Amino acid sequence: MENSNHRICGFAAGCYWGVEHAFKMLEGVLKTEVGFQGGHIENPSYKEVCQTDTGHAEVVRVTYDPEKISLSRLLDAFFFMHDPTQLNKQGPDVGSQYRSALFPESPWDQEDVAIIKEAIEKRRDQYSSPIVTTIEENQTFYSAEDSHQDYLVNNPGGYCHIGLDTFAKLKQGLF
Numbered sequence: 462m463e464n465s466n467h468r469i470c471g472f473a474a475g476c477y478w479g480v481e482h483a484f485k486m487l488e489g490v491l492k493t494e495v496g497f498q499g500g501h502i503e504n505p506s507y508k509e510v511c512q513t514d515t516g517h518a519e520v521v522r523v524t525y526d527p528e529k530i531s532l533s534r535l536l537d538a539f540f541f542m543h544d545p546t547q548l549n550k551q552g553p554d555v556g557s558q559y560r561s562a563l564f565p566e567s568p569w570d571q572e573d574v575a576i577i578k579e580a581i582e583k584r585r586d587q588y589s590s591p592i593v594t595t596i597e598e599n600q601t602f603y604s605a606e607d608s609h610q611d612y613l614v615n616n617p618g619g620y621c622h623i624g625l626d627t628f629a630k631l632k633q634g635l636f
Contacts, residue, residue, distance in 0.1 A: 471564030475551025479621035489530025491508035552622030
């Protein structure tokens with residue numbers, strides 16, 4: 462599925478189950494994978510990330526076709542689906558693993574960092590609190606266990622901090 466025209470970026474916006482489900486709704490997203498980035502141990506488990514201080518964020522690694530959806534549009538969805546002013550939490554989920562962060566991947570990382578910085582700057586006046594989203598470059602992605610992949614598809618009605626109205630608007634492109 463991946464070829465030289467496809468691009469990849471990691472998105473951390475709270476619990477990755479809902480974030481993955483949201484990105485899968487977007488035309489041009491070719492693949493999603495949930496896992497962890499930004500920590501200080503190799504190949505952490507979900508339990509380690511949630512119960513110890515590994516420093517990792519829950520991340521959705523999105524592979525997309527830039528001819529069908531741009532990074533800027535993916536960032537529109539990212540900022541729409543979560544509150545980027547919340548430090549280390551989204552909804553009822555609290556902890557550094559739920560931080561708002563972006564993980565651009567080589568070989569496009571410098572170009573993507575510029576696009577990400579522009580997207581953050583463009584939104585600064587839309588919030589009453591500062592945006593705390595971080596840009597974390599050169600971070601290895603570790604895939605989560607299979608039971609976490611496509612979680613909301615495999616567990617209809619499963620827990621999610623993203624509301625049904627947000628999913629509906631994302632699916633319709635109203636973000």
